[in-house]
Amino acid sequence: MCGIVGYIGPQSVVPVIIEGLRRLEYRGYDSAGIAVAGGPKGLELRRAPGKLRNLETVIHDSPIDGSFGIGHTRWATHGRPTEENAHPHRDGSGTLVVVHNGIVENYLSLKSALIAKGHKFVSETDTEIIAHLIEDELEMAGGHAHVVRSQSANESEAVVSDGTSPTRETREALTPVRPALPLEEAVRRAVKRITGAFAIGVLSAHEPNKLVAARMGPPAVIGIGDGEFFLASDVPGILHHTRNIHFLADGEVAILTKEGVHLTDFDSNPLPLKVQRITWDPIQAEKSGYKHFMLKEINEQPRAIRDTTLGRVSLDTGKVHLPEMQFSEADFRNASQITIAACGTSWHAGLAGKFMIERLARLPVEVDYASEYRYRDPIADPRAIGLLITQSGETADTLAAQAELAAKGSKTLAICNVVGAAITRKAQGTLTTNAGPEIGVASTKAFTAQLTALFVLALHLAQVRGTISDEESLHLVTELSKLPTKLASLLNINSPDAPGSSEGVAAPIRPSTPDRRSTTRQPLSVQCEELARLFHTADDFLFLGRGIHYPIALEGALKLKEISYIHAEGYPAGEMKHGPNALIDESLPVVCIATKDPNDPSSVLKYEKTLSNIQEVTARSGRVIAIAIEGDTEISQLVEQTIYIPQAPELLLPILEVVPLQLLAYHIAVRRGCDVDQPRNLAKSVTVE
Secondary structure, eight states: OEEEEEEESSSOHHHHHHHHHHTTGGGOOSEEEEEEEEETTEEEEEEEESSHHHHHHHHHHSOOOOSEEEEEEEOOSSSOSSTTTSSOEEOTTSSEEEEEEEEETTHHHHHHHHHHTTOOOOSSOSHHHHHHHHHHHHHHHSOOOOEEOOSSSOTTOOEETTSOOOOHHHHHTOOOSOOSSOHHHHHHHHHTTOOEEEEEEEEETTSTTEEEEEEESSOOEEEEOSSOEEEESSGGGTTTTOSEEEEOOTTEEEEEETTEEEEEETTSOEEOOOOEEOOOOHHHHHTTTOSSHHHHHHHTHHHHHHHHHTTTBOTTTOOBOOTTOOOOHHHHHTOOEEEEEEOHHHHHHHHHHHHHHHHHHOOOEEEEEHHHHGGGOOOOOTTEEEEEEESSSOOHHHHHHHHHHHHTTOEEEEEESSTTOHHHHHSSEEEEOOOOOOOSSSOSHHHHHHHHHHHHHHHHHHHHHTOSOHHHHHHHHHHHHHHHHHHHHHHTBOOTTSTTOOTTOBOOOOOOOOOTTOOSOOOHHHHHHHHHHHHTTOSEEEEEEOGGGHHHHHHHHHHHHHHHOOEEEEEEGGGGGGTGGGGOSTTOEEEEEOOOOTTOHHHHHHHHHHHHHHHHHHHTTOEEEEEEETTOHHHHTTOSEEEEEOOOOGGGHHHHHHHHHHHHHHHHHHHTTOOSSSOTTOOSSOOOO
């Protein structure tokens, strides 16, 4: 991930691509690169870590030119944010390059197979595998010179299959027998070998003035200009050049030439070009048509959850595989406890993770605010594992807690959304949440990705420690795999796993007023808008939950106070008699999480206790908004408003429960006229104590 821009046409290609990448900077990135061809020097590549200005400096010092090209800004998911790992990536011959958004789930097995054929790799990324897969298809068809680079990161080194070592200039201008297979067919065959998600752009020095794009998962768009054509990962990258856009669907391949755009499916069957006229302004386009980044990111959660599980769980066996961990199974088997340290929303995720780990792995878990941890002279031992949770990986208090844990001899594990962040460099293992960049200050998709990562970790610990059966593991992994579709249904958007799906594309919604005691689920956004109309003038809110649902009550309260500036408290429902009951009157909205897993006796018991708490509130004229499971008619008889969510196992319900709370906070803040994406006095990443 994250930004792709490609161009073919009469304009100077480098400025077009650089400007397009600049317009995608809002997505976040840690390196950038560009490849051009069709010029006097053949295929040329420039890359740089850091911001676009670093790439521009490289190009200024070593100019490039051509008639077509592709560029990329990278948000690291495999490999550190270095020049070697930046896109575009070459194949072994150095005459073909690829840019890629997404995750190649089976990259390790593909890489092993390619190495066995003589391919060599110079980066730590999964994207480089795609370039070599395309090269492999060309070679198998005949007519493509087999050239492989050495393991050195020095791009001027190469080894040709006949044993000679060409200079950089020789390799750049290398013109072996023209491939017997068209580039687009090689791409079609290659992508069929990939398991995972991808939006790719490909160009070859051997097929001048041709760009090939393919999609399965992450978004990609084709721009139709006047005698010029564009590829981008998102509309803002090319909107200043054209408003005529084809949204590439899953399973589509686009071939861009100077003459036009041709579409096929992965089996070479021709497809029609469906051009839409975009009327958004550029600022709207950055948000994919959503009013705010927060709303966009709420709707990106199905994909964030799916991407966080890709390559980590087997739907065939139920086994969890965490190749990025540097912990041995003995470390996990012999662990005395897990100490979680985090701040804000990440702390709430950690508290939910405590329930997951203790329930599945039978391992004690302590959850600390990172800002408090090192000041209380904590007790730790070498058998304790420190688990640090942070979206940015740069939170000062969490880094300080990590240092304290390390000083006491504990190994540390990080759950982080940024590859190569400070916290990951100091940890013995990292579990990356593949949520993608999060722009809104109030965390949404990063939180649900953290919950997903914690569940995967808890399941892995349980399997290593022998506290779960193979049958139960397979059941839970199967249920986990259903979450993206359930969440997409809840949000009334296309599932990320559905054919032709497009991330964050909402189905049409007509405003309506929900029945105060209806059990029929209205579109969630509509229901939350109506609740915002009813309750946006409230001075206080109370959020209640029991067990693993209590951290979600805390998170719901935090979201509301962060962006609407309404005072809100999260409380364990069982503690109502010990203070909060004094606050209840007819003016206090009480959001109560009253979900249950009917197959889990402890969940049913907590649900029954929660119903008693709800009756305590209604007896004192409190106004209850309940979060409940679809089909629950019992609760609808007790409360004014019920928001229904799909059924899931007890430990996975928090991922579904939090979404209505996010939307409720969002719509209340909008109705109050608050700055949703940048609330007052808050920052996205807190890098000072």
